[in-house]
Amino acid sequence: MICPKGCCARPHGKIAPTHAGGQSQSVTPVRYGSRNGWTLPPTKKQLVVWMYYAYFAVVTLGIYIPLLPSPWNLVSYGVVGGVFFLHLVAYVTTASIDAAHPNVRANNYSSPLPTIHRSQREFIFKDEYCTVCQAEVGPKAKHCWACNKCVIDFDHHCMWLNTCIARRNYWFFFAMVVSGVILLLLVVIIALFVFIEHYINPAMLRTAPQFQNVKSSAWFLFLPLAAVEVNAVSLLVLGGLIVLLGLNSLVRMTYLLGFHIYLLCKNISTYDYILREREAERDAEAALKEPSRCGRI
Numbered sequence: 001m002i003c004p005k006g007c008c009a010r011p012h013g014k015i016a017p018t019h020a021g022g023q024s025q026s027v028t029p030v031r032y033g034s035r036n037g038w039t040l041p042p043t044k045k046q047l048v049v050w051m052y053y054a055y056f057a058v059v060t061l062g063i064y065i066p067l068l069p070s071p072w073n074l075v076s077y078g079v080v081g082g083v084f085f086l087h088l089v090a091y092v093t094t095a096s097i098d099a100a101h102p103n104v105r106a107n108n109y110s111s112p113l114p115t116i117h118r119s120q121r122e123f124i125f126k127d128e129y130c131t132v133c134q135a136e137v138g139p140k141a142k143h144c145w146a147c148n149k150c151v152i153d154f155d156h157h158c159m160w161l162n163t164c165i166a167r168r169n170y171w172f173f174f175a176m177v178v179s180g181v182i183l184l185l186l187v188v189i190i191a192l193f194v195f196i197e198h199y200i201n202p203a204m205l206r207t208a209p210q211f212q213n214v215k216s217s218a219w220f221l222f223l224p225l226a227a228v229e230v231n232a233v234s235l236l237v238l239g240g241l242i243v244l245l246g247l248n249s250l251v252r253m254t255y256l257l258g259f260h261i262y263l264l265c266k267n268i269s270t271y272d273y274i275l276r277e278r279e280a281e282r283d284a285e286a287a288l289k290e291p292s293r294c295g296r297i
Helices: 044-067 072-096 102-106 118-123 170-200 232-266 270-296
Strands: 029-031 141-144 149-152 156-158 163-165 218-221 228-231
Touching (some): 044 072, 072 163, 170 232, 218 232, 228 232, 232 270
Antiparallel strands (some): 156 163, 218 228
């Protein structure tokens, strides 16, 4: 039986002709496509995110909120703890969803996929068929070279999550960014409050029973279940570090949130935005070269 679309005749592991001779160049399969953000190995930025999250959670929930006077400590546990949980769920969901085209997912990543040189990437699609993924992917698909697979409605590849952001996980990603901005704002506010109250009114932070019959210079971490006595310097160093890291992350996340709100208002993706910027740069360069050509004439 002859395949009506000619799919059966397409060579696997090959790319389209790269020279006038019309011969296809074979490509050695070297790695599997990335299924989602948990595909090993993790990126360095992904590890940094995990360490940031763990540090913010331990210091905020385990050290600073227990120092707040009642009932603010209970309120903070509920609000901040809830936002920590929502942000974690949004992150895990975004990273876990496979953004690949359904036909690519149907292959179940059962065999290594070919990779090609950057200069040959324009030849991988032929009649809406990706010769790398070896699947029909349609006109809206884009091949992500970091994940080595085709995705639908590609937005961008996020190195912080080690996965593609596209149609299937974009709104989870957006929820992660929103919850991240709120979480960082709360973390910074609590850390600044403890830092300032330590100098202005330290008694407000010493209402726990463990502070009775101890020196005024003594402070406790991980109240009330596993109190660890430390000096004021250790407490302030933790606070200063979390404020600096928190403010830096807050500025970046707020910018990212504003950027994606702008993209949603324009009804474009990050990839569309980048393509438009590149086209504008090429037009600007062409406009600068045009007068010099006229001058020569």
